[in-house]
Amino acid sequence: MLSRVMTTKSRPTTPLNGSSRPPPYASRQSVYASRNRNLLMYSSAVIVFAVGVTYAAVPLYRMFCAATGFAGTPNVGTGRFEPTRLVPVEGARRIKVHFNADRAEALPWTFTPQQKFVTVLPGETSLAFYKAKNESPRDIIGIATYNVTPDRIAPYFSKVECFCFEEQKLLAGEEVDMPLLFFIDKDILDDPACRGIDDVVLSYTFFRARRNAQGHLEPDASDKDVQKSLGFGDYEMAPRAEIRNAQPGKSP
Amino acid sequence: MSFGRPLSINVGFKTSPPDRGSFPLDHDGECKEQMMQYVDCLRKNSSTSTSCRVMSKQYLECRMTKGLMEHDEWKNLGLANISESTWTSASS
Numbered sequence: 001m002l003s004r005v006m007t008t009k010s011r012p013t014t015p016l017n018g019s020s021r022p023p024p025y026a027s028r029q030s031v032y033a034s035r036n037r038n039l040l041m042y043s044s045a046v047i048v049f050a051v052g053v054t055y056a057a058v059p060l061y062r063m064f065c066a067a068t069g070f071a072g073t074p075n076v077g078t079g080r081f082e083p084t085r086l087v088p089v090e091g092a093r094r095i096k097v098h099f100n101a102d103r104a105e106a107l108p109w110t111f112t113p114q115q116k117f118v119t120v121l122p123g124e125t126s127l128a129f130y131k132a133k134n135e136s137p138r139d140i141i142g143i144a145t146y147n148v149t150p151d152r153i154a155p156y157f158s159k160v161e162c163f164c165f166e167e168q169k170l171l172a173g174e175e176v177d178m179p180l181l182f183f184i185d186k187d188i189l190d191d192p193a194c195r196g197i198d199d200v201v202l203s204y205t206f207f208r209a210r211r212n213a214q215g216h217l218e219p220d221a222s223d224k225d226v227q228k229s230l231g232f233g234d235y236e237m238a239p240r241a242e243i244r245n246a247q248p249g250k251s252p
Numbered sequence: 253m254s255f256g257r258p259l260s261i262n263v264g265f266k267t268s269p270p271d272r273g274s275f276p277l278d279h280d281g282e283c284k285e286q287m288m289q290y291v292d293c294l295r296k297n298s299s300t301s302t303s304c305r306v307m308s309k310q311y312l313e314c315r316m317t318k319g320l321m322e323h324d325e326w327k328n329l330g331l332a333n334i335s336e337s338t339w340t341s342a343s344s
Contacts, residue, residue, distance in 0.1 A: 081271040086330030088302070114291050118301050125330030126301040127308035129287055159270035160329060161321075166274040176277050177287050179311070183330060 080158055080185070088124035089186045093198070095120055097184075100203035101130055102229065104221050107208045108136040109170065114177070123186035125160060130178045130204065134170035141169045143209040143217055147231040149201045152193050156185040157200070167209055167217045205229035275321065282318045286311040305334050 097120060099113035114129035134140055144164040148157045163178040170176060182202075188194045207219030207226065219226045227237060238244075278284070290307040297303040309331045315321035326332045 081328070083325075083327040083330075083332065086327070087332075088330075094300070114287075115294050115299060118294065118299050120301045123330075124301060124305075125308075126305075127290060127311060129291060161272040161275055162270045163274050163277075164270070168274075168277055170277075171279070174279065176279060177281070177284060178277070179275050179287070179315075181308075181312075181329065 081160065085185065086123065086125055086160075086183060087186075088121040089189065090121070092122050092186075092189055095122070095184055095188075095197065096199050097126075097128075097182075098199060098201045099128060099130070100201055102203065102205040104205070104207045104219070104225065106220060107140070107142060107206055109134050109140070109142060109206060111204075111206050120184060122156075122184050122188050125181055125183040128180045128182070128202075130163070130180065131175065132168075132170060132178060132206065133175040134172060137172050139169060139171050141167045141209040141217065142206045143167055143219055144204050144206045145219065145226060145229045146205075147203045147229060149203070149231065150197065151231070152191075153184070153188065153197055153200055156188040156191070156194070157202075158183055158185055164204065203229075272322070272324075275315070278315075278320055283311055283314040283320065286314045305331060309334050 096117050098117045099115065101111045101113050103109055103111045110131075110133045112131050114131055118126055118128055120126045132142070143166070146159075146162070146164045148154050160181040160183065162180040162182070168176075168178070184200075188197070207221050207229075209217040210220040212218045223237070223240065224233075227233060227235070286307065290304055290311055293304040293307045294301075301308075309326070312321065312329065312331070316323050326334075
């Protein structure tokens with residue numbers, strides 16, 4: 001019986017000489033325990049960080065898009081129309097803005113600019129007028145697109161208020177004056193690519209309007225004509241999603 | 253916009269909407285007089301916009317009073333430092 005008692009395994013006790021070194025068996029366990037705890041802490045920190053980043057990604061992407069205008073995000077509210085930008089730069093060279101007016105053949109309106117051109121200073125807001133007359137015996141809704149050439153002035157050409165992109169209903173036989181308030185941003189003076197620009201052509205095209213599948217008004221003309229009026233006539237465009245997804249034989 | 257979407261790559265022209273949207277149509281020609289004054293002024297001054305800024309301010313003021321345009325401060329429209337005293341010299 002004594003021999004059995006003496007051979008039972010038991011945890012080694014602290015050594016009698018009083019040294020503070022933990023016994024080897026306990027230290028291996030505690031080392032593993034502390035390593036596991038470390039690993040757990042790091043993993044949970046990474047998980048929490050990743051979840052936080054996914055939540056923050058949406059507003060961060062929006063801020064990035066607004067700042068850089070990536071993928072055609074409009075530059076609104078980014079200081080382009082601050083009162084300080086709308087002050088003319090005295091003594092700078094004048095830029096001549098020519099006005100052009102076009103209309104689709106399907107639209108029985110006469111659409112002409114009231115002035116052939118205006119010479120403006122950078123930063124100066126100027127008013128311009130177009131005149132439109134509905135020659136037909138019916139009320140017609142029109143919608144206008146615009147285009148500025150040369151292309152490199154486009155980021156600097158800003159319109160404060162105009163008559164484009166929204167429906168304009170003209171009663172039968174009605175003639176109306178359409179104003180347009182625009183300015184050329186003064187940063188054009190700092191852009192070396194725009195150094196030689198003295199003439200700018202602003203071209204408006206009026207189309208008849210129709211409602212698309214979403215109920216929004218859009219030009220009643222082929223995509224090709226609309227893109228040409230916007231200055232994209234030389235670019236090859238992929239067919240729109242509505243047309244791509246339409247079944248063959250079903251009209252878009 | 254539901255039409256005329258720009259290309260997703262930055263190629264030159266970006267069709268951007270105007271800051272304040274669209275002017276309501278002046279169906280009754282309420283501000284036609286100011287408009288004709290402005291166009292005449294442009295014709296007389298070889299289409300220089302600086303000389304006719306008072307006229308454009310008057311036109312926009314007409315629009316605001318007749319309810320054809322939202323009221324806004326002149327500095328937001330870039331017409332802050334135009335005084336009426338220069339009107340008589342510009343209209344000659």
